[in-house]
Amino acid sequence: MESLKPFAVFVFGPPGSGKSTQAAFLAQEFGAVDLDSGELLREMLHDPSKTGDPKIKEEKAKYDAGQLNDSMWVESMVIQKVKELAAEGKSIIFSGNPRTLVEADKEIPEIQILYPGRMAAFSIVVKDDTSLFRNTKRKICTECGRVFPWSPNEPAPLLCPDCGGTVSSRPDDTSEIIGERLKVFHRLTEPVLNYLRSKNIPVIEIDGEPLADIVSQSLKENFLKVLG
Numbered sequence: 001m002e003s004l005k006p007f008a009v010f011v012f013g014p015p016g017s018g019k020s021t022q023a024a025f026l027a028q029e030f031g032a033v034d035l036d037s038g039e040l041l042r043e044m045l046h047d048p049s050k051t052g053d054p055k056i057k058e059e060k061a062k063y064d065a066g067q068l069n070d071s072m073w074v075e076s077m078v079i080q081k082v083k084e085l086a087a088e089g090k091s092i093i094f095s096g097n098p099r100t101l102v103e104a105d106k107e108i109p110e111i112q113i114l115y116p117g118r119m120a121a122f123s124i125v126v127k128d129d130t131s132l133f134r135n136t137k138r139k140i141c142t143e144c145g146r147v148f149p150w151s152p153n154e155p156a157p158l159l160c161p162d163c164g165g166t167v168s169s170r171p172d173d174t175s176e177i178i179g180e181r182l183k184v185f186h187r188l189t190e191p192v193l194n195y196l197r198s199k200n201i202p203v204i205e206i207d208g209e210p211l212a213d214i215v216s217q218s219l220k221e222n223f224l225k226v227l228g
Helices: 019-030 037-045 054-064 071-087 101-114 128-137 175-198 212-227
Strands: 008-012 033-036 092-095 119-125 139-141 203-207
Touching (some): 008 175, 019 092, 033 037, 037 054, 119 212
Parallel strands (some): 008 092, 008 119, 119 203
16 A cells, blocks of 8 residues: 555544554554553553652552543643654554543644644444443453453453463453443543544544454545545
């Protein structure tokens, strides 16, 4: 495929929608950097060198309880990373970011300057029941952090094929915490989609209920329509 002009794409969806999996697919398919704010957060919150930092302790407590982290803190982390990647001429796939209108109002104008006319958003839509089921069934490698989404055809391995680490459930993947995250998503993140529309950024809804391969194909086809 001919190289595409650098772009910035946002992939949204509730917990369990597969947004991280699909963002990784798009990044690989179109040669972009998969910028997962959740992964950035987890790296920061679990960095052994920062365990004594009061701010890290405060934000980790919020994260572990299923609450959103301090928007200004997240914004500064994300914007700095975006500027670094844009300066290198790289495209970006954002997974689940920006998460609130406050974050969007700070981040989107900056990103529009860096990627003028080359932005789009995809909203992966699943029912709340689907979200709860998938999240309580998914697994993660305790060493490298690779996520193994629930699949009816392919059970998660006991050991990670990438690093050999133990694969188990995430401690925050309980029905109570996922239920809280769903409420937060509907209340705070869904309004971001209308904000993007108001900025003339295309927002395309994708049915996230089918198997991951079908969702990936739909994403690819729609991506090419708006940015190909």
